[in-house]
Amino acid sequence: MLESSKNRIFIIAVLIFLAICLFLYFARGILAPFFIAAFIAYLISPLVLKIQSYGYKRWVGIAIIVIIFLSAVAAFLIVFIPPLIAEIEKFKVSASDYYAYFASYLDIIKSKIEVAVPAIKHYNIADIVVGKIHSFIFSKAQQIPTYIMSVFSIFSILVLIPMLIIFMLFGGNKSINKAVNFLPSKYIETILSVIYEINSVLGKFIRGQLIEAFFVGIISVIFLSVLGVNFALIIGAIAGFANMVPCLGPFVGLFLALIVGIIQFQTFMIAIKIVVAYAIIQFLDNNFVQPFVIGRSLNLGSIATIFALLAGGQIFGFFGIIFAVPVMAIFKTTFIMLVHKYRRLY
Amino acid sequence: MIKELLRNLFIDAVLKADIDFLRKIVLFKGLSERSLAKIALIVFKKTYLAGEKIYEPNQDANVVYIVKSGQVKLNSENINKIVDSGDFFGEISLIENHRHSCETIALKDSELYLIYRAKFEDIAESDNKAGLIIMKNLASIFTNRA
Numbered sequence: 268m269l270e271s272s273k274n275r276i277f278i279i280a281v282l283i284f285l286a287i288c289l290f291l292y293f294a295r296g297i298l299a300p301f302f303i304a305a306f307i308a309y310l311i312s313p314l315v316l317k318i319q320s321y322g323y324k325r326w327v328g329i330a331i332i333v334i335i336f337l338s339a340v341a342a343f344l345i346v347f348i349p350p351l352i353a354e355i356e357k358f359k360v361s362a363s364d365y366y367a368y369f370a371s372y373l374d375i376i377k378s379k380i381e382v383a384v385p386a387i388k389h390y391n392i393a394d395i396v397v398g399k400i401h402s403f404i405f406s407k408a409q410q411i412p413t414y415i416m417s418v419f420s421i422f423s424i425l426v427l428i429p430m431l432i433i434f435m436l437f438g439g440n441k442s443i444n445k446a447v448n449f450l451p452s453k454y455i456e457t458i459l460s461v462i463y464e465i466n467s468v469l470g471k472f473i474r475g476q477l478i479e480a481f482f483v484g485i486i487s488v489i490f491l492s493v494l495g496v497n498f499a500l501i502i503g504a505i506a507g508f509a510n511m512v513p514c515l516g517p518f519v520g521l522f523l524a525l526i527v528g529i530i531q532f533q534t535f536m537i538a539i540k541i542v543v544a545y546a547i548i549q550f551l552d553n554n555f556v557q558p559f560v561i562g563r564s565l566n567l568g569s570i571a572t573i574f575a576l577l578a579g580g581q582i583f584g585f586f587g588i589i590f591a592v593p594v595m596a597i598f599k600t601t602f603i604m605l606v607h608k609y610r611r612l613y
Numbered sequence: 614m615i616k617e618l619l620r621n622l623f624i625d626a627v628l629k630a631d632i633d634f635l636r637k638i639v640l641f642k643g644l645s646e647r648s649l650a651k652i653a654l655i656v657f658k659k660t661y662l663a664g665e666k667i668y669e670p671n672q673d674a675n676v677v678y679i680v681k682s683g684q685v686k687l688n689s690e691n692i693n694k695i696v697d698s699g700d701f702f703g704e705i706s707l708i709e710n711h712r713h714s715c716e717t718i719a720l721k722d723s724e725l726y727l728i729y730r731a732k733f734e735d736i737a738e739s740d741n742k743a744g745l746i747i748m749k750n751l752a753s754i755f756t757n758r759a
Contacts, residue, residue, distance in 0.1 A: 320650045322632075324625040447657045447727070452667055456675040459657065459729045467731075608673065 277451060295583050302586050304431030308439065309473045311336055315436055329436045337429065351500045358498055368530050457608055464600045472593040475557070480507040482556050483548060487520055490544040494537065496528045510552075511589050513572050517552075521545040567595060628653055631726075637699055638679060640750050648743035651736050656726040661685075661719040674706040674713045676727050683723025689715035706730050707751055 291298065311332045318328030443462065450458055484507020491499035506520025521541070528537040567575075572592060579591030631653035635641050641649060658681070661667060667678065670689060678685075679701040687694045687702055692715045696702050705711045707730060737744025 316654060319625065319628070319654055320647060322625060322628060322646075322650060323623055324628075327623055444657060448659050452659070452661060452665060453669075455659065455727070456668065456673060456729075459727065460675055460731070463729055463731050 277454065292582065298583070299586060300427045300431060302590065304428050304435055306473055306477070307336070307428075308432050308435035309470055310477060311432075312436060312439065313470070325437065325440075329433060333429070333433060333436070347500065351504065354498050354501050358501065361497075365530055457604070461601050461604060464604065465597050468596045468600060469593055472596070476511045476589075479552060479556055480510050483507050483510040483517075483520070483552055486548050486551065487524075487545075490548065491524060491541075494528070494540055494544065496524055496537070496541070497531050498527055502527065512576060513592055514569060515573075515576070517545075517549055567592065567599065571595065631656070634681065634699075635679075638701060639754065640677075640701055640704065640747060642750055643746050644743055648736070648740055648746075651740065651743070652728065652733075655732045655736065656728055659725055659727055661723045661725060663719055663721050663723075665719045667717040667719060667725070668703070668713050670712075670714060670716055672713050674703060674711045675730050676703060677701060677706050677730075677733075678703045678717075679726040679728070681724040681726055683725075684720040685723055685725075686718050686720050687715045688718065695720070704751060704754065707733065707747075 314332045315325065315328035318331060319325055447455070447459070484503045487506040488499050488503030491502055496502070502520060502523045505523060506517075509516040509519035512519075524541045524545070525538055528541050529535070531537075572595070575591040575595040576588055579587030579589075579594070581587070583590070628650060632646065632649045635649050635653055636644070641652065644652075656679075661683070667685065680696050680698050682698050684698075685696045685702065687696060702717065703713060705713065709730070733747075734744075737747070
């Protein structure tokens with residue numbers, strides 16, 4: 268093949284890649300099950316490879332690992348879903364109490380501020396704030412379970428996601444191999460190093476995030492139960508999930524626990540206890556779990572991270588927030604590698 | 614009969630063939646079945662047409678090429694060598710920050726097994742014994758050449 272026609276093929280490949288990105292952007296509404304399946308497939312593919320290295324066919328490894336994984340998930344759900352549902356029911360009942368407490372508290376603050384700054388009375392700011400909180404607790408907050416169910420319908424949980432996981436585990440390696448066979452040999456060494464870097468960044472990130480989320484969630488539940496805070500399971504689950512979001516995530520669980528704790532116990536002692544508990548959780552996470560699971564960090568600055576998070580959230584919603592950082596890291600490693608190559612050539 | 618059937622069902626024949634092929638490569642002499650399997654699982658298989666350039670001198674060396682079938686010609690001022698099936702080239706890639714020294718062209722339609730260095734290093738990290746054996750083989754290849 269002529270050199271110029273090869274270059275043309277490479278340019279066409281880049282254009283196709285950009286077109287795929289654009290297409291994904293327009294189809295972002297249906298991406299959730301694919302993202303989750305890819306997440307899990309990444310998590311378990313090294314184990315499949317391990318079984319394969321004993322000489323068995325790939326499907327044997329996939330069958331063993333998928334069965335173990337699904338039964339572990341099922342066991343986890345069977346243990347934790349009933350108490351979680353009980354807590355959600357309890358929350359629905361006591362939401363109005365929480366609101367009443369909040370409103371009375373705001374009333375006190377309102378009258379104090381109005382004494383201090385009489386002009387503010389004119390604008391009814393406190394009423395507006397109370398109204399917003401009221402509408403949040405009674406409409407938005409109660410819609411959250413419905414929202415989650417709409418994203419993960421029973422069909423997608425029971426059929427689509429497991430099927431996608433299995434297909435991804437079967438097809439992933441094969442399609443990379445096929446792609447490698449098609450790529451121009453001039454670029455093959457560079458492309459292999461890019462594939463490897465992306466793979467290792469994604470793999471480390473996904474495995475690390477899931478293990479960390481799990482750890483933070485479980486430890487939060489334990490600490491909050493010991494302190495006697497209500498809704499320990501709900502807060503723990505949210506804290507674990509939120510922990511996947513860098514910089515901002517760890518505070519979500521803390522704030523939720525603080526709000527519930529202060530309203531429940533009506534003292535500030537509990538706030539101190541909760542802050543200490545979360546400090547311990549973050550200390551354990553940062554010093555023992557993170558170095559163990561992630562190894563090499565993704566090396567992104569905090570401004571870049573926050574920008575990526577917000578941009579991801581703006582474009583793709585919830586999944587954008589979770590995947591913003593690894594995508595950013597992939598762009599960074601690819602860019603650095605290509606720049607290195609360019610500088611060496613010239 | 615049933616045993617044969619079960620064997621076909623569970624045992625990966627392609628992988629087995631790859632392992633048997635890799636066992637004959639000088640670079641992998643003395644490796645256990647398991648280590649060979651790990652290596653067989655990380656190779657990329659790529660076909661080159663006759664006359665196709667595989668790499669050029671001064672290109673960053675990241676990949677070791679093993680010739681599965683076909684024939685490849687290495688060409689530079691001091692090297693002029695033809696590599697046949699069962700042999701390998703580009704082994705300098707196993708050492709970091711080096712470049713390929715010669716031009717390489719496929720003489721016939723060839724199937725090559727590509728091993729990317731970082732993947733190989735991952736294996737060496739978890740399977741130290743295999744890593745040591747391969748490095749010893751590599752050292753003796755370089756010594757014999759000099």
